[in-house]
Structure formats: C-alpha cells, structure tokens
Amino acid sequence: MRNVGIIGIGYTPVFVSKRKDVNIAEMISEAVEDCFANTGLGPDDIDAMVFGNMHTFEGVNMPHLWAADYIASLGKPVMRIATGGTTGMSAIHAAYYHIASGLHDVVMVVCFEKQSEGDSQVGLMGIVTPEIMAMLQAGIDISGSSGMGALAGGSAGAISFQASSYLARSGAGIEHIDGMAALERRNAAKNPYAHLKDANATAESVARTALISYPIRFGHICPTSDGATVAILASEEKAAELADGAAWIHGLANCASDASAGNILEGVITDPAEQMPCQLAAKQAFERAGIKDPKKEIDCVEIYNGFAHQTLMFLEKLGMCEVGEAHKLLDAGELEINGRCPVNASGGVVSTNAIGTSAMNRVTECALQILGQAGEHQVEKDVHKALSHGWGGLMQYVTITVLADKPRKG
Amino acid sequence: MEETRIVNATWDVSTFKYRIEGQGLTRMLSGMRDAKLIGIKCSKCGTVYLPGSFYCRKCHIEIDEAIEVGDHGEVMTYTVGYADVRGNPLEEPRVSPMVKFDGCDAWVMGALEGVKPEDVHVGMRVKVAWAEERTGSLQDMQYFIPE
Ligand SMILES: [Zn+2]
Numbered sequence: 001m002r003n004v005g006i007i008g009i010g011y012t013p014v015f016v017s018k019r020k021d022v023n024i025a026e027m028i029s030e031a032v033e034d035c036f037a038n039t040g041l042g043p044d045d046i047d048a049m050v051f052g053n054m055h056t057f058e059g060v061n062m063p064h065l066w067a068a069d070y071i072a073s074l075g076k077p078v079m080r081i082a083t084g085g086t087t088g089m090s091a092i093h094a095a096y097y098h099i100a101s102g103l104h105d106v107v108m109v110v111c112f113e114k115q116s117e118g119d120s121q122v123g124l125m126g127i128v129t130p131e132i133m134a135m136l137q138a139g140i141d142i143s144g145s146s147g148m149g150a151l152a153g154g155s156a157g158a159i160s161f162q163a164s165s166y167l168a169r170s171g172a173g174i175e176h177i178d179g180m181a182a183l184e185r186r187n188a189a190k191n192p193y194a195h196l197k198d199a200n201a202t203a204e205s206v207a208r209t210a211l212i213s214y215p216i217r218f219g220h221i222c223p224t225s226d227g228a229t230v231a232i233l234a235s236e237e238k239a240a241e242l243a244d245g246a247a248w249i250h251g252l253a254n255c256a257s258d259a260s261a262g263n264i265l266e267g268v269i270t271d272p273a274e275q276m277p278c279q280l281a282a283k284q285a286f287e288r289a290g291i292k293d294p295k296k297e298i299d300c301v302e303i304y305n306g307f308a309h310q311t312l313m314f315l316e317k318l319g320m321c322e323v324g325e326a327h328k329l330l331d332a333g334e335l336e337i338n339g340r341c342p343v344n345a346s347g348g349v350v351s352t353n354a355i356g357t358s359a360m361n362r363v364t365e366c367a368l369q370i371l372g373q374a375g376e377h378q379v380e381k382d383v384h385k386a387l388s389h390g391w392g393g394l395m396q397y398v399t400i401t402v403l404a405d406k407p408r409k410g
Numbered sequence: 411m412e413e414t415r416i417v418n419a420t421w422d423v424s425t426f427k428y429r430i431e432g433q434g435l436t437r438m439l440s441g442m443r444d445a446k447l448i449g450i451k452c453s454k455c456g457t458v459y460l461p462g463s464f465y466c467r468k469c470h471i472e473i474d475e476a477i478e479v480g481d482h483g484e485v486m487t488y489t490v491g492y493a494d495v496r497g498n499p500l501e502e503p504r505v506s507p508m509v510k511f512d513g514c515d516a517w518v519m520g521a522l523e524g525v526k527p528e529d530v531h532v533g534m535r536v537k538v539a540w541a542e543e544r545t546g547s548l549q550d551m552q553y554f555i556p557e
Contacts (some may be wrong), residue, residue, distance in 0.1 A: 130428035138435055139547030144506065145494055148442075148551040149519050161508055161519075165487035168532035214490035214527070258467050271486065271517070 005246030010035025010295020015227035027236035053356030088360025111226035167306035188347025208314035227354035247367035251289025359390030434462030480512030
C-alpha cells in the first residue's frame with residue numbers, strides 16, 4: 001500500500017451553538033475555502049471527495065449532493081460516509097483507502113454538523129426506533145419509573161451507566177471526572193476553534209454544576225455545536241509536489257461489537273464500560289504502525305469524549321496506561337498540555353461537538369500537533385507520533401488513526 | 411441568553427411496520443405472567459440471553475434452549491436520575507440499575523426502590539418486586555428491591 005499524508009486542514013472560523021448567519025452549505029464552504037487558503041491548492045488539484053455528517057441530525061438526507069457546488073465537487077467522485085459519532089474519522093479512513101490503493105492521488109475530506117438547524121435527539125432516536133416500537137408494545141415505561149427496561153433517558157442517561165461502571169471498576173471517583181472536564185475546558189480556552197472554553201476551570205468549579213444523571217454532571221457534557229472541518233490527503237509523491245510538510249498515516253483500524261445500549265430486545269450482554277472494540281482496534285492500529293509500546297512511543301493523544309469520564313476510560317482501553325491508572329496520571333498532572341502524556345490539548349469533544357467533525361478533528365488536531373501548527377494549544381513536548389480515537393455507533397464502535405512526522409517505511 | 415426551543419408534535423408510531431425478531435421477548439413475557447424469567451441459552455458457549463435471541467451473536471449459530479434464570483441478581487452499574495424525560499425535576503431522585511440476574515449473562519435495566527441513592531453500590535444484591543396481577547407485560551416486573 002502507498003503512503004498517505006495529511007497535507008492541509010481547514011476549519012470554519014468558529015465552532016458555536018448557532019451559526020444563524022450562514023446556511024448549511026455556506027458554512028461548509030467556509031472550511032473548504034480555509035483549507036484551500038492554507039494550502040494554496042484549488043479545486044483542480046483534488047481528484048475525489050469524501051463527505052461526512054450524522055445521518056438524520058439536520059433532516060437533510062443528501063447533504064453531500066445538495067452542497068455539491070459549495071464543496072467544489074462538481075464533476076468529481078463523491079462518497080458520503082455516516083458511521084455515527086465516528087463519521088469524521090471513517091471519512092479520513094475512506095480517503096486513505098482511496099489513495100493507499102492507488103486509485104486516486106489527492107482526496108479532500110469534508111465533514112460538518114449544524115446541530116442548531118436540526119434535532120439531534122430525534123436523530124439519535126432513529127438508532128433504536130424498531131426496538132423501541134417493540135418494547136412499547138411489550139409494556140415498557142418510557143418515563144422510566146417502573147417495569148423491566150425502564151429507560152434512563154437519552155444519550156446522557158445511557159452514558160451514565162458507562163461512567164458509573166467505569167468508576168466502580170477503576171477506582172476513580174467523580175472528582176476525577178470533574179478534574180478531567182476542567183483540564184479540557186482550560187485547554188479549549190487556548191484553541192480558537194473550541195466551543196466551550198473556561199481558562200479558569202477547576203475540578204471544584206465543575207463540581208458545582210448540577211448532577212444530570214449520576215455520576216454525570218452538566219459540566220461533564222459536550223455542547224451541541226455548528227461547524228465544519230476539511231482536510232486534504234495525498235500520496236507521498238503528490239505530497240512532495242504540493243506541500244511543505246505532512247502528517248503521515250502509519251496505522252488505522254476500526255472495530256464494532258454487539259450493541260451495548262438499548263438492545264434490550266435481544267438481551268444486553270456487554271458492560272458499556274468494557275469497550276472491547278477500542279482494545280482490539282488500538283492493538284491492530286499499533287501493529288500496523290509498528291508501535292510496540294504506545295506508552296513510550298505515542299507523544300500525544302486525541303480522544304473522542306462526549307463525556308469527560310471517557311478521556312480517562314479510553315486512555316486505559318487504548319493501552320496508554322494500565323487499567324485503573326488514568327486518574328492517577330490526571331492527579332500527577334501528566335495529562336496536561338505540558339505533561340508527559342498530553343490528552344485533548346484541543347479541548348476534546350467534551351468542549352466542541354459538531355458531531356460529523358468530531359472524530360475527524362481528533363485526526364486533524366493530531367496532525368496540527370505533528371506539524372507544529374497547533375498555535376497556543378501546541379503541546380510542550382516534541383510530537384513525532386500521535387494517536388487519535390473515534391467512538392460512537394451504538395456505544396460500541398471505535399476508529400483509530402496513528403499519525404507520524406515521517407512517511408512509513410516498508 | 412436564548413431560551414430553549416420547544417416543538418410540540420405528535421408521533422404516530424403505528425405508521426412504522428418494522429418486522430422484529432421478538433420471539434424471545436414473547437417467550438419471556440409469557441413467563442413473566444407466572445413470575446418467572448425465561449431466557450435462552452447457547453448450547454455451544456453457554457451464554458444465557460434475557461430476553462433471549464434465537465441466535466448466538468458470539469457463536470453465529472441458532473439457539474433455542476429455554477432456561478429459567480433467577481429473579482435475584484447483582485447491581486452491575488447504576489445511575490440516579492434527577493429529572494424526568496422532559497427535563498422537569500423529579501420530587502425524589504430515581505435510582506436505575508443494570509442488574510445481572512443469577513444464572514444469566516444479560517444486564518437488565520429497571521428501577522430500584524426501597525434504598526436511598528447514597529446507599530446504592532455496584533455489587534449490591536437485589537431481587538424483583540413482581541406485580542400482584544400480572545398480564546404478560548414488562549410491567550409485571552415492577553422494580554427491583556434490595557435482597
Ligand atoms: Zn454461543
């Protein structure tokens with residue numbers, strides 16, 4: 001397979017709750033223009049497009065075709081990707097396959113979400129509609145007060161089972177979720193493309209926010225954001241011709257398991273905090289990247305964390321530390337932007353969540369760290385290899401991408 | 411600050427005509443009428459599903475061994491809710507555990523009564539409080555109570 005590098009990145013000027021000044025296609029085009037401006041490239045340099053966002057969130061069923069002229073895709077192959085929360089990284093993976101296979105040389109990835117124009121909870125409901133219909137017929141109480149299968153309600157309700165299981169089995173406490181959220185809010189304050197920023201956030205200030213569904217507090221939860229991200233990927237030969245530098249994809253993998261949330265109809269059998277797909281995908285991606293000890297070889301990490309406990313949980317599942325150790329790294333300051341294992345220097349998904357972009361931004365943020373272009377949120381240590389992680393599906397699908405500062409050999 | 415948008419609408423669920431593999435659910439519901447929990451066991455790996463699937467997702471084989479599982483079990487994880495599904499504060503916080511019944515591999519969601527939120531813990535033993543008049547509905551299992 002051929003080497004593939006990320007040679008350009010573009011963002012919308014801001015990621016915020018409501019972009020009322022632009023429509024969906026206009027907003028996407030801002031990131032496309034930003035990427036062209038940053039690279040000096042134009043539509044004629046692009047061979048093919050990959051487009052991604054959450055299915056049903058805006059209720060626009062074919063946004064990749066609707067926005068065709070705004071993403072400069074006229075006359076080019078376009079593929080839409082929708083794998084849930086992982087969409088943005090799956091789109092990067094699709095572009096990688098396009099180029100590594102030799103089919104195309106330069107591919108542009110365009111991902112967006114404009115949550116203010118849709119209804120994300122209705123979109124999420126679409127994940128389990130057939131099951132809910134069957135459960136309603138069988139007497140499930142949707143208010144959650146009685147009966148088998150009584151629901152805890154929405155994404156935060158489902159995730160609280162995961163967080164609670166993680167705390168009980170890792171030895172971490174709710175104060176560590178507070179501390180992790182605070183660290184990421186502070187990092188977000190250094191990132192012009194982050195949404196929820198608080199330079200003065202502390203574990204104590206997060207602990208003062210309301211409990212939504214134990215152990216999840218308001219301060220642990222991601223916002224709903226409007227924004228778009230664009231990246232240009234190229235073969236080694238084209239990268240040398242078109243760009244000054246690149247972040248090279250050394251290994252990638254993805255993995256699913258059985259549905260761990262909502263699948264009451266056929267028996268829920270998986271601990272929502274087990275996250276076996278993360279362990280399997282990370283192992284495979286590290287093997288492909290030739291990484292033997294990620295603890296030593298990975299310089300920074302971007303984790304998909306809609307909820308702050310997930311940063312700690314996934315650090316352990318990814319093999320970046322031992323089980324039950326992540327909260328100790330947090331206490332020791334090692335996860336900070338100037339620490340030994342900087343995590344989510346960007347502020348993470350918990351600070352910015354335009355969902356179609358969220359898993360993609362884990363990759364683009366790792367690329368910026370490798371290229372030394374992250375600006376104020378550039379981590380202190382030198383970054384040679386970086387690990388990005390996407391999570392979503394039915395709480396059981398994970399994508400991994402390992403980036404490096406040099407093309408892969410062999 | 412902008413106010414939250416509220417959209418009032420109705421959702422006619424009868425328009426959905428999904429065909430769902432629900433025989434395991436049907437079997438479990440008929441058992442619940444007799445205050446019994448009937449799952450399905452895989453003959454190869456031994457996994458006990460509740461409600462049962464007629465297919466083992468681990469072994470990729472058809473399975474059909476009905477097995478009664480205990481109505482006592484262990485809290486595997488839990489949450490405490492402070493608001494209803496519309497976001498209105500509840501008068502009393504609501505404890506919702508996932509429980510692994512004895513002799514079963516599934517984690518089942520429900521409500522837990524008779525214990526204060528601060529006294530709930532993972533590993534706690536609980537049992538089913540069955541409804542007195544049972545109709546073969548998920549409501550037959552009213553909630554969990556401490557063992
Ligand atoms: Zn089996």
